[in-house]
Amino acid sequence: MKKKIITLICISLLSSALISGCSGQDTEKTADKKEAVTSQQSKKAALEDGVYSAEFHTDSGMFHVNEAHDGKGTLTVKDGEMTIHISLVSKNILNLFPGLAEDAKKEGAKVLEPTTDTVTYSDGYTEEVYGFDVPVPELEKEFDLALIGKKGKWYDHKVSVSNPVKVEEENENGTSSNSEPVSVDMEDGEYEVEVTLEGGSGRASVSSPAVLLVKNRKAYARIEWSSPNYDYMKIGTEIYYPVNTEGNSTFEIPVSVFDKKMTVIADTTAMGTPHEIEYTLTFHLE
Known part of the structure:
Protein backbone atom coordinates (compact mmCIF):
# COMPACT_ATOMS: atom_id res chain seq x y z
CA MET A 1 0.00 0.00 0.00
CA LYS A 2 2.85 2.36 0.90
CA LYS A 3 4.58 1.60 -2.41
CA LYS A 4 1.37 2.44 -4.23
CA ILE A 5 1.01 5.79 -2.45
CA ILE A 6 4.65 6.67 -3.10
CA THR A 7 4.24 5.80 -6.76
CA LEU A 8 1.18 8.02 -7.03
CA ILE A 9 3.02 10.90 -5.36
CA CYS A 10 5.95 10.53 -7.75
CA ILE A 11 3.63 10.50 -10.76
CA SER A 12 1.88 13.60 -9.44
CA LEU A 13 5.15 15.45 -8.87
CA LEU A 14 6.44 14.46 -12.31
CA SER A 15 3.24 15.64 -13.97
CA SER A 16 3.44 18.98 -12.15
CA ALA A 17 7.04 19.44 -13.25
CA LEU A 18 6.16 18.67 -16.86
CA ILE A 19 3.19 21.04 -16.79
CA SER A 20 5.30 23.75 -15.18
CA GLY A 21 8.04 23.25 -17.76
CA CYS A 22 5.65 23.38 -20.68
CA SER A 23 3.92 26.41 -19.20
CA GLY A 24 7.27 28.13 -18.84
CA GLN A 25 8.17 27.32 -22.44
CA ASP A 26 4.79 28.58 -23.67
CA THR A 27 5.25 31.80 -21.69
CA GLU A 28 8.70 32.29 -23.19
CA LYS A 29 7.38 31.63 -26.72
CA THR A 30 4.52 34.09 -26.17
CA ALA A 31 6.95 36.69 -24.88
CA ASP A 32 9.21 36.13 -27.87
CA LYS A 33 6.27 36.49 -30.25
CA LYS A 34 5.14 39.70 -28.54
CA GLU A 35 8.66 41.08 -28.69
CA ALA A 36 8.93 40.19 -32.39
CA VAL A 37 5.56 41.84 -33.16
CA THR A 38 6.50 44.92 -31.15
CA SER A 39 9.84 45.09 -32.96
CA GLN A 40 8.10 44.76 -36.34
CA GLN A 41 5.62 47.50 -35.47
CA SER A 42 8.46 49.69 -34.25
CA LYS A 43 10.32 49.27 -37.53
CA LYS A 44 7.22 50.03 -39.59
CA ALA A 45 6.42 53.07 -37.47
CA ALA A 46 9.98 54.44 -37.61
CA LEU A 47 8.79 57.05 -40.13
CA GLU A 48 5.61 59.06 -39.99
CA ASP A 49 3.30 58.90 -42.98
CA GLY A 50 4.50 61.07 -45.82
CA VAL A 51 6.80 61.32 -48.83
CA TYR A 52 10.58 61.05 -48.53
CA SER A 53 13.63 61.03 -50.76
CA ALA A 54 15.74 57.96 -49.94
CA GLU A 55 18.86 56.20 -51.23
CA PHE A 56 18.36 52.88 -53.03
CA HIS A 57 21.37 50.53 -52.96
CA THR A 58 21.87 47.29 -54.92
CA ASP A 59 24.55 44.61 -55.13
CA SER A 60 25.04 45.04 -58.89
CA GLY A 61 26.38 47.70 -61.23
CA MET A 62 23.93 46.46 -63.87
CA PHE A 63 20.88 47.05 -61.66
CA HIS A 64 20.61 50.51 -60.13
CA VAL A 65 18.67 53.75 -60.07
CA ASN A 66 18.95 56.01 -63.10
CA GLU A 67 21.85 58.48 -62.87
CA ALA A 68 19.42 61.35 -63.38
CA HIS A 69 18.04 60.61 -59.91
CA ASP A 70 21.42 60.45 -58.16
CA GLY A 71 20.85 56.95 -56.73
CA LYS A 72 17.63 57.97 -54.99
CA GLY A 73 13.97 57.02 -55.14
CA THR A 74 10.74 58.39 -53.71
CA LEU A 75 9.78 56.63 -50.48
CA THR A 76 6.10 56.79 -49.56
CA VAL A 77 4.98 55.85 -46.05
CA LYS A 78 1.28 55.19 -45.51
CA ASP A 79 -0.26 53.51 -42.46
CA GLY A 80 3.21 52.34 -41.46
CA GLU A 81 3.84 50.56 -44.79
CA MET A 82 6.79 51.71 -46.91
CA THR A 83 7.10 51.70 -50.71
CA ILE A 84 9.88 53.24 -52.77
CA HIS A 85 9.50 54.25 -56.40
CA ILE A 86 12.68 53.84 -58.43
CA SER A 87 13.40 54.81 -62.03
CA LEU A 88 15.86 52.44 -63.73
CA VAL A 89 18.31 53.05 -66.58
CA SER A 90 16.32 51.50 -69.43
CA LYS A 91 13.39 49.25 -70.30
CA ASN A 92 15.47 46.06 -70.17
CA ILE A 93 14.22 44.92 -66.74
CA LEU A 94 10.64 43.76 -67.26
CA ASN A 95 9.54 42.75 -63.76
CA LEU A 96 10.71 42.73 -60.16
CA PHE A 97 9.73 40.33 -57.38
CA PRO A 98 10.01 41.01 -53.62
CA GLY A 99 11.77 37.77 -52.67
CA LEU A 100 13.91 35.06 -54.21
CA ALA A 101 14.09 34.12 -57.88
CA GLU A 102 12.93 30.57 -57.17
CA ASP A 103 9.74 31.91 -55.60
CA ALA A 104 9.16 34.33 -58.47
CA LYS A 105 8.95 31.35 -60.84
CA LYS A 106 6.14 29.70 -58.88
CA GLU A 107 2.60 29.75 -60.17
CA GLY A 108 0.62 32.64 -58.73
CA ALA A 109 3.68 34.68 -57.75
CA LYS A 110 2.80 38.39 -57.69
CA VAL A 111 5.47 40.23 -59.64
CA LEU A 112 5.86 44.01 -59.74
CA GLU A 113 4.76 45.59 -63.01
CA PRO A 114 6.72 48.53 -64.46
CA THR A 115 5.67 52.12 -64.93
CA THR A 116 7.01 54.26 -67.77
CA ASP A 117 9.04 57.14 -66.32
CA THR A 118 10.54 60.11 -68.13
CA VAL A 119 13.98 61.11 -66.84
CA THR A 120 15.92 64.26 -67.70
CA TYR A 121 19.72 64.17 -67.74
CA SER A 122 22.09 67.02 -66.88
CA ASP A 123 22.57 67.88 -70.57
CA GLY A 124 18.81 68.30 -71.03
CA TYR A 125 18.27 65.00 -72.87
CA THR A 126 15.09 63.18 -71.84
CA GLU A 127 14.41 59.47 -72.03
CA GLU A 128 11.65 57.02 -71.15
CA VAL A 129 12.67 54.21 -68.80
CA TYR A 130 10.92 51.65 -66.61
CA GLY A 131 10.22 52.38 -62.97
CA PHE A 132 8.90 50.21 -60.14
CA ASP A 133 7.10 50.61 -56.82
CA VAL A 134 9.06 48.36 -54.45
CA PRO A 135 7.73 47.40 -50.99
CA VAL A 136 10.32 48.15 -48.29
CA PRO A 137 10.15 45.80 -45.27
CA GLU A 138 12.78 47.69 -43.25
CA LEU A 139 15.17 50.61 -43.57
CA GLU A 140 18.97 50.28 -43.44
CA LYS A 141 18.80 46.50 -43.94
CA GLU A 142 19.25 44.35 -47.05
CA PHE A 143 16.28 42.44 -48.46
CA ASP A 144 15.76 40.14 -51.44
CA LEU A 145 14.56 41.56 -54.75
CA ALA A 146 14.61 39.34 -57.84
CA LEU A 147 14.45 40.64 -61.41
CA ILE A 148 13.73 39.29 -64.87
CA GLY A 149 14.95 40.82 -68.12
CA LYS A 150 14.29 40.33 -71.80
CA LYS A 151 16.14 36.99 -71.76
CA GLY A 152 13.38 35.55 -69.57
CA LYS A 153 15.61 34.47 -66.67
CA TRP A 154 15.13 35.45 -63.02
CA TYR A 155 18.13 36.72 -61.03
CA ASP A 156 18.55 37.17 -57.28
CA HIS A 157 19.68 40.51 -55.87
CA LYS A 158 20.08 42.17 -52.49
CA VAL A 159 18.91 45.75 -52.09
CA SER A 160 18.50 48.24 -49.25
CA VAL A 161 16.94 51.64 -48.61
CA SER A 162 18.55 54.25 -46.39
CA ASN A 163 18.78 57.92 -45.41
CA PRO A 164 15.14 59.01 -45.89
CA VAL A 165 14.67 62.78 -46.04
CA LYS A 166 11.17 64.24 -45.76
CA VAL A 167 9.98 66.03 -48.88
CA GLU A 168 8.37 69.26 -47.88
CA GLU A 169 5.04 69.28 -49.68
CA GLU A 170 4.01 72.77 -48.70
CA ASN A 171 5.86 75.99 -47.87
CA GLU A 172 4.94 78.31 -45.03
CA ASN A 173 3.07 80.57 -47.45
CA GLY A 174 0.82 77.68 -48.47
CA THR A 175 2.41 76.98 -51.85
CA SER A 176 3.54 73.52 -52.92
CA SER A 177 7.23 72.85 -53.58
CA ASN A 178 6.88 69.11 -54.00
CA SER A 179 8.37 67.67 -57.19
CA GLU A 180 6.25 64.51 -57.12
CA PRO A 181 3.46 64.43 -59.77
CA VAL A 182 -0.04 64.19 -58.36
CA SER A 183 -2.20 61.17 -59.21
CA VAL A 184 -5.21 61.90 -61.43
CA ASP A 185 -8.26 59.85 -62.35
CA MET A 186 -7.68 60.34 -66.07
CA GLU A 187 -6.61 58.10 -68.92
CA ASP A 188 -3.04 58.53 -70.15
Missing part, protein backbone atom coordinates in the same frame (compact mmCIF):
# COMPACT_ATOMS: atom_id res chain seq x y z
CA GLY A 189 -2.84 61.12 -72.91
CA GLU A 190 -2.66 64.85 -73.62
CA TYR A 191 -5.19 67.39 -72.35
CA GLU A 192 -5.38 71.15 -71.89
CA VAL A 193 -5.14 72.94 -68.55
CA GLU A 194 -5.41 76.66 -67.75
CA VAL A 195 -2.33 77.90 -65.92
CA THR A 196 -1.65 81.18 -64.07
CA LEU A 197 1.86 82.57 -63.53
CA GLU A 198 2.76 84.95 -60.70
CA GLY A 199 6.05 86.40 -59.51
CA GLY A 200 9.17 87.89 -61.00
CA SER A 201 9.07 91.33 -62.61
CA GLY A 202 5.72 90.66 -64.25
CA ARG A 203 7.16 90.86 -67.76
CA ALA A 204 7.40 87.09 -68.27
CA SER A 205 4.42 84.90 -69.04
CA VAL A 206 3.60 81.30 -69.92
CA SER A 207 1.22 80.01 -72.57
CA SER A 208 -2.25 79.14 -71.34
CA PRO A 209 -3.85 76.73 -71.76
CA ALA A 210 -0.82 74.50 -71.34
CA VAL A 211 -0.55 70.88 -72.39
CA LEU A 212 -1.42 68.53 -69.50
CA LEU A 213 0.35 65.20 -69.90
CA VAL A 214 -1.02 62.18 -68.05
CA LYS A 215 1.45 59.30 -67.78
CA ASN A 216 0.59 56.26 -65.69
CA ARG A 217 -2.20 58.40 -64.21
CA LYS A 218 0.35 60.96 -62.99
CA ALA A 219 0.11 64.64 -64.00
CA TYR A 220 2.79 66.59 -65.88
CA ALA A 221 2.60 69.89 -67.76
CA ARG A 222 4.37 71.29 -70.81
CA ILE A 223 5.22 74.88 -69.91
CA GLU A 224 6.13 77.32 -72.71
CA TRP A 225 7.65 80.62 -71.58
CA SER A 226 7.38 83.92 -73.47
CA SER A 227 11.17 83.99 -73.83
CA PRO A 228 13.87 81.66 -75.20
CA ASN A 229 16.25 82.67 -72.39
CA TYR A 230 15.24 80.23 -69.66
CA ASP A 231 17.85 77.49 -69.42
CA TYR A 232 16.41 75.42 -66.56
CA MET A 233 13.58 75.19 -64.04
CA LYS A 234 13.79 73.90 -60.50
CA ILE A 235 11.09 72.40 -58.27
CA GLY A 236 12.30 71.55 -54.79
CA THR A 237 15.71 69.97 -55.42
CA GLU A 238 14.86 68.63 -58.89
CA ILE A 239 16.16 70.46 -61.98
CA TYR A 240 14.41 70.33 -65.37
CA TYR A 241 15.90 71.36 -68.70
CA PRO A 242 14.16 72.55 -71.91
CA VAL A 243 12.67 69.88 -74.16
CA ASN A 244 13.19 72.07 -77.25
CA THR A 245 16.20 73.63 -78.97
CA GLU A 246 14.45 76.40 -80.92
CA GLY A 247 11.84 79.00 -80.04
CA ASN A 248 10.65 79.94 -76.57
CA SER A 249 11.94 77.83 -73.68
CA THR A 250 9.64 74.87 -73.10
CA PHE A 251 9.77 72.44 -70.17
CA GLU A 252 7.93 69.33 -69.05
CA ILE A 253 7.48 69.44 -65.30
CA PRO A 254 5.46 67.45 -62.75
CA VAL A 255 2.22 68.95 -61.48
CA SER A 256 2.21 68.39 -57.73
CA VAL A 257 -1.08 70.12 -56.99
CA PHE A 258 -4.13 71.52 -58.79
CA ASP A 259 -6.03 74.73 -58.00
CA LYS A 260 -3.28 75.81 -55.61
CA LYS A 261 -0.05 77.75 -56.07
CA MET A 262 3.02 75.69 -56.89
CA THR A 263 6.45 77.25 -56.36
CA VAL A 264 9.00 76.96 -59.20
CA ILE A 265 12.39 78.51 -59.86
CA ALA A 266 13.28 79.54 -63.42
CA ASP A 267 16.82 80.50 -64.40
CA THR A 268 17.09 83.18 -67.08
CA THR A 269 20.08 84.39 -69.09
CA ALA A 270 18.25 87.42 -70.48
CA MET A 271 20.29 89.78 -68.29
CA GLY A 272 23.62 88.33 -69.40
CA THR A 273 24.46 86.67 -66.10
CA PRO A 274 22.24 83.65 -65.26
CA HIS A 275 19.69 84.63 -62.65
CA GLU A 276 17.22 82.44 -60.75
CA ILE A 277 13.74 83.89 -60.32
CA GLU A 278 11.00 82.48 -58.11
CA TYR A 279 7.50 82.13 -59.57
CA THR A 280 4.28 80.35 -58.72
CA LEU A 281 2.19 78.35 -61.16
CA THR A 282 -1.46 77.52 -60.56
CA PHE A 283 -2.96 74.74 -62.63
CA HIS A 284 -6.76 75.03 -62.80
CA LEU A 285 -8.12 71.51 -63.06
CA GLU A 286 -11.62 72.55 -64.16
Whole structure:
Protein backbone atom coordinates (compact mmCIF):
# COMPACT_ATOMS: atom_id res chain seq x y z
CA MET A 1 0.00 0.00 0.00
CA LYS A 2 2.85 2.36 0.90
CA LYS A 3 4.58 1.60 -2.41
CA LYS A 4 1.37 2.44 -4.23
CA ILE A 5 1.01 5.79 -2.45
CA ILE A 6 4.65 6.67 -3.10
CA THR A 7 4.24 5.80 -6.76
CA LEU A 8 1.18 8.02 -7.03
CA ILE A 9 3.02 10.90 -5.36
CA CYS A 10 5.95 10.53 -7.75
CA ILE A 11 3.63 10.50 -10.76
CA SER A 12 1.88 13.60 -9.44
CA LEU A 13 5.15 15.45 -8.87
CA LEU A 14 6.44 14.46 -12.31
CA SER A 15 3.24 15.64 -13.97
CA SER A 16 3.44 18.98 -12.15
CA ALA A 17 7.04 19.44 -13.25
CA LEU A 18 6.16 18.67 -16.86
CA ILE A 19 3.19 21.04 -16.79
CA SER A 20 5.30 23.75 -15.18
CA GLY A 21 8.04 23.25 -17.76
CA CYS A 22 5.65 23.38 -20.68
CA SER A 23 3.92 26.41 -19.20
CA GLY A 24 7.27 28.13 -18.84
CA GLN A 25 8.17 27.32 -22.44
CA ASP A 26 4.79 28.58 -23.67
CA THR A 27 5.25 31.80 -21.69
CA GLU A 28 8.70 32.29 -23.19
CA LYS A 29 7.38 31.63 -26.72
CA THR A 30 4.52 34.09 -26.17
CA ALA A 31 6.95 36.69 -24.88
CA ASP A 32 9.21 36.13 -27.87
CA LYS A 33 6.27 36.49 -30.25
CA LYS A 34 5.14 39.70 -28.54
CA GLU A 35 8.66 41.08 -28.69
CA ALA A 36 8.93 40.19 -32.39
CA VAL A 37 5.56 41.84 -33.16
CA THR A 38 6.50 44.92 -31.15
CA SER A 39 9.84 45.09 -32.96
CA GLN A 40 8.10 44.76 -36.34
CA GLN A 41 5.62 47.50 -35.47
CA SER A 42 8.46 49.69 -34.25
CA LYS A 43 10.32 49.27 -37.53
CA LYS A 44 7.22 50.03 -39.59
CA ALA A 45 6.42 53.07 -37.47
CA ALA A 46 9.98 54.44 -37.61
CA LEU A 47 8.79 57.05 -40.13
CA GLU A 48 5.61 59.06 -39.99
CA ASP A 49 3.30 58.90 -42.98
CA GLY A 50 4.50 61.07 -45.82
CA VAL A 51 6.80 61.32 -48.83
CA TYR A 52 10.58 61.05 -48.53
CA SER A 53 13.63 61.03 -50.76
CA ALA A 54 15.74 57.96 -49.94
CA GLU A 55 18.86 56.20 -51.23
CA PHE A 56 18.36 52.88 -53.03
CA HIS A 57 21.37 50.53 -52.96
CA THR A 58 21.87 47.29 -54.92
CA ASP A 59 24.55 44.61 -55.13
CA SER A 60 25.04 45.04 -58.89
CA GLY A 61 26.38 47.70 -61.23
CA MET A 62 23.93 46.46 -63.87
CA PHE A 63 20.88 47.05 -61.66
CA HIS A 64 20.61 50.51 -60.13
CA VAL A 65 18.67 53.75 -60.07
CA ASN A 66 18.95 56.01 -63.10
CA GLU A 67 21.85 58.48 -62.87
CA ALA A 68 19.42 61.35 -63.38
CA HIS A 69 18.04 60.61 -59.91
CA ASP A 70 21.42 60.45 -58.16
CA GLY A 71 20.85 56.95 -56.73
CA LYS A 72 17.63 57.97 -54.99
CA GLY A 73 13.97 57.02 -55.14
CA THR A 74 10.74 58.39 -53.71
CA LEU A 75 9.78 56.63 -50.48
CA THR A 76 6.10 56.79 -49.56
CA VAL A 77 4.98 55.85 -46.05
CA LYS A 78 1.28 55.19 -45.51
CA ASP A 79 -0.26 53.51 -42.46
CA GLY A 80 3.21 52.34 -41.46
CA GLU A 81 3.84 50.56 -44.79
CA MET A 82 6.79 51.71 -46.91
CA THR A 83 7.10 51.70 -50.71
CA ILE A 84 9.88 53.24 -52.77
CA HIS A 85 9.50 54.25 -56.40
CA ILE A 86 12.68 53.84 -58.43
CA SER A 87 13.40 54.81 -62.03
CA LEU A 88 15.86 52.44 -63.73
CA VAL A 89 18.31 53.05 -66.58
CA SER A 90 16.32 51.50 -69.43
CA LYS A 91 13.39 49.25 -70.30
CA ASN A 92 15.47 46.06 -70.17
CA ILE A 93 14.22 44.92 -66.74
CA LEU A 94 10.64 43.76 -67.26
CA ASN A 95 9.54 42.75 -63.76
CA LEU A 96 10.71 42.73 -60.16
CA PHE A 97 9.73 40.33 -57.38
CA PRO A 98 10.01 41.01 -53.62
CA GLY A 99 11.77 37.77 -52.67
CA LEU A 100 13.91 35.06 -54.21
CA ALA A 101 14.09 34.12 -57.88
CA GLU A 102 12.93 30.57 -57.17
CA ASP A 103 9.74 31.91 -55.60
CA ALA A 104 9.16 34.33 -58.47
CA LYS A 105 8.95 31.35 -60.84
CA LYS A 106 6.14 29.70 -58.88
CA GLU A 107 2.60 29.75 -60.17
CA GLY A 108 0.62 32.64 -58.73
CA ALA A 109 3.68 34.68 -57.75
CA LYS A 110 2.80 38.39 -57.69
CA VAL A 111 5.47 40.23 -59.64
CA LEU A 112 5.86 44.01 -59.74
CA GLU A 113 4.76 45.59 -63.01
CA PRO A 114 6.72 48.53 -64.46
CA THR A 115 5.67 52.12 -64.93
CA THR A 116 7.01 54.26 -67.77
CA ASP A 117 9.04 57.14 -66.32
CA THR A 118 10.54 60.11 -68.13
CA VAL A 119 13.98 61.11 -66.84
CA THR A 120 15.92 64.26 -67.70
CA TYR A 121 19.72 64.17 -67.74
CA SER A 122 22.09 67.02 -66.88
CA ASP A 123 22.57 67.88 -70.57
CA GLY A 124 18.81 68.30 -71.03
CA TYR A 125 18.27 65.00 -72.87
CA THR A 126 15.09 63.18 -71.84
CA GLU A 127 14.41 59.47 -72.03
CA GLU A 128 11.65 57.02 -71.15
CA VAL A 129 12.67 54.21 -68.80
CA TYR A 130 10.92 51.65 -66.61
CA GLY A 131 10.22 52.38 -62.97
CA PHE A 132 8.90 50.21 -60.14
CA ASP A 133 7.10 50.61 -56.82
CA VAL A 134 9.06 48.36 -54.45
CA PRO A 135 7.73 47.40 -50.99
CA VAL A 136 10.32 48.15 -48.29
CA PRO A 137 10.15 45.80 -45.27
CA GLU A 138 12.78 47.69 -43.25
CA LEU A 139 15.17 50.61 -43.57
CA GLU A 140 18.97 50.28 -43.44
CA LYS A 141 18.80 46.50 -43.94
CA GLU A 142 19.25 44.35 -47.05
CA PHE A 143 16.28 42.44 -48.46
CA ASP A 144 15.76 40.14 -51.44
CA LEU A 145 14.56 41.56 -54.75
CA ALA A 146 14.61 39.34 -57.84
CA LEU A 147 14.45 40.64 -61.41
CA ILE A 148 13.73 39.29 -64.87
CA GLY A 149 14.95 40.82 -68.12
CA LYS A 150 14.29 40.33 -71.80
CA LYS A 151 16.14 36.99 -71.76
CA GLY A 152 13.38 35.55 -69.57
CA LYS A 153 15.61 34.47 -66.67
CA TRP A 154 15.13 35.45 -63.02
CA TYR A 155 18.13 36.72 -61.03
CA ASP A 156 18.55 37.17 -57.28
CA HIS A 157 19.68 40.51 -55.87
CA LYS A 158 20.08 42.17 -52.49
CA VAL A 159 18.91 45.75 -52.09
CA SER A 160 18.50 48.24 -49.25
CA VAL A 161 16.94 51.64 -48.61
CA SER A 162 18.55 54.25 -46.39
CA ASN A 163 18.78 57.92 -45.41
CA PRO A 164 15.14 59.01 -45.89
CA VAL A 165 14.67 62.78 -46.04
CA LYS A 166 11.17 64.24 -45.76
CA VAL A 167 9.98 66.03 -48.88
CA GLU A 168 8.37 69.26 -47.88
CA GLU A 169 5.04 69.28 -49.68
CA GLU A 170 4.01 72.77 -48.70
CA ASN A 171 5.86 75.99 -47.87
CA GLU A 172 4.94 78.31 -45.03
CA ASN A 173 3.07 80.57 -47.45
CA GLY A 174 0.82 77.68 -48.47
CA THR A 175 2.41 76.98 -51.85
CA SER A 176 3.54 73.52 -52.92
CA SER A 177 7.23 72.85 -53.58
CA ASN A 178 6.88 69.11 -54.00
CA SER A 179 8.37 67.67 -57.19
CA GLU A 180 6.25 64.51 -57.12
CA PRO A 181 3.46 64.43 -59.77
CA VAL A 182 -0.04 64.19 -58.36
CA SER A 183 -2.20 61.17 -59.21
CA VAL A 184 -5.21 61.90 -61.43
CA ASP A 185 -8.26 59.85 -62.35
CA MET A 186 -7.68 60.34 -66.07
CA GLU A 187 -6.61 58.10 -68.92
CA ASP A 188 -3.04 58.53 -70.15
CA GLY A 189 -2.84 61.12 -72.91
CA GLU A 190 -2.66 64.85 -73.62
CA TYR A 191 -5.19 67.39 -72.35
CA GLU A 192 -5.38 71.15 -71.89
CA VAL A 193 -5.14 72.94 -68.55
CA GLU A 194 -5.41 76.66 -67.75
CA VAL A 195 -2.33 77.90 -65.92
CA THR A 196 -1.65 81.18 -64.07
CA LEU A 197 1.86 82.57 -63.53
CA GLU A 198 2.76 84.95 -60.70
CA GLY A 199 6.05 86.40 -59.51
CA GLY A 200 9.17 87.89 -61.00
CA SER A 201 9.07 91.33 -62.61
CA GLY A 202 5.72 90.66 -64.25
CA ARG A 203 7.16 90.86 -67.76
CA ALA A 204 7.40 87.09 -68.27
CA SER A 205 4.42 84.90 -69.04
CA VAL A 206 3.60 81.30 -69.92
CA SER A 207 1.22 80.01 -72.57
CA SER A 208 -2.25 79.14 -71.34
CA PRO A 209 -3.85 76.73 -71.76
CA ALA A 210 -0.82 74.50 -71.34
CA VAL A 211 -0.55 70.88 -72.39
CA LEU A 212 -1.42 68.53 -69.50
CA LEU A 213 0.35 65.20 -69.90
CA VAL A 214 -1.02 62.18 -68.05
CA LYS A 215 1.45 59.30 -67.78
CA ASN A 216 0.59 56.26 -65.69
CA ARG A 217 -2.20 58.40 -64.21
CA LYS A 218 0.35 60.96 -62.99
CA ALA A 219 0.11 64.64 -64.00
CA TYR A 220 2.79 66.59 -65.88
CA ALA A 221 2.60 69.89 -67.76
CA ARG A 222 4.37 71.29 -70.81
CA ILE A 223 5.22 74.88 -69.91
CA GLU A 224 6.13 77.32 -72.71
CA TRP A 225 7.65 80.62 -71.58
CA SER A 226 7.38 83.92 -73.47
CA SER A 227 11.17 83.99 -73.83
CA PRO A 228 13.87 81.66 -75.20
CA ASN A 229 16.25 82.67 -72.39
CA TYR A 230 15.24 80.23 -69.66
CA ASP A 231 17.85 77.49 -69.42
CA TYR A 232 16.41 75.42 -66.56
CA MET A 233 13.58 75.19 -64.04
CA LYS A 234 13.79 73.90 -60.50
CA ILE A 235 11.09 72.40 -58.27
CA GLY A 236 12.30 71.55 -54.79
CA THR A 237 15.71 69.97 -55.42
CA GLU A 238 14.86 68.63 -58.89
CA ILE A 239 16.16 70.46 -61.98
CA TYR A 240 14.41 70.33 -65.37
CA TYR A 241 15.90 71.36 -68.70
CA PRO A 242 14.16 72.55 -71.91
CA VAL A 243 12.67 69.88 -74.16
CA ASN A 244 13.19 72.07 -77.25
CA THR A 245 16.20 73.63 -78.97
CA GLU A 246 14.45 76.40 -80.92
CA GLY A 247 11.84 79.00 -80.04
CA ASN A 248 10.65 79.94 -76.57
CA SER A 249 11.94 77.83 -73.68
CA THR A 250 9.64 74.87 -73.10
CA PHE A 251 9.77 72.44 -70.17
CA GLU A 252 7.93 69.33 -69.05
CA ILE A 253 7.48 69.44 -65.30
CA PRO A 254 5.46 67.45 -62.75
CA VAL A 255 2.22 68.95 -61.48
CA SER A 256 2.21 68.39 -57.73
CA VAL A 257 -1.08 70.12 -56.99
CA PHE A 258 -4.13 71.52 -58.79
CA ASP A 259 -6.03 74.73 -58.00
CA LYS A 260 -3.28 75.81 -55.61
CA LYS A 261 -0.05 77.75 -56.07
CA MET A 262 3.02 75.69 -56.89
CA THR A 263 6.45 77.25 -56.36
CA VAL A 264 9.00 76.96 -59.20
CA ILE A 265 12.39 78.51 -59.86
CA ALA A 266 13.28 79.54 -63.42
CA ASP A 267 16.82 80.50 -64.40
CA THR A 268 17.09 83.18 -67.08
CA THR A 269 20.08 84.39 -69.09
CA ALA A 270 18.25 87.42 -70.48
CA MET A 271 20.29 89.78 -68.29
CA GLY A 272 23.62 88.33 -69.40
CA THR A 273 24.46 86.67 -66.10
CA PRO A 274 22.24 83.65 -65.26
CA HIS A 275 19.69 84.63 -62.65
CA GLU A 276 17.22 82.44 -60.75
CA ILE A 277 13.74 83.89 -60.32
CA GLU A 278 11.00 82.48 -58.11
CA TYR A 279 7.50 82.13 -59.57
CA THR A 280 4.28 80.35 -58.72
CA LEU A 281 2.19 78.35 -61.16
CA THR A 282 -1.46 77.52 -60.56
CA PHE A 283 -2.96 74.74 -62.63
CA HIS A 284 -6.76 75.03 -62.80
CA LEU A 285 -8.12 71.51 -63.06
CA GLU A 286 -11.62 72.55 -64.16
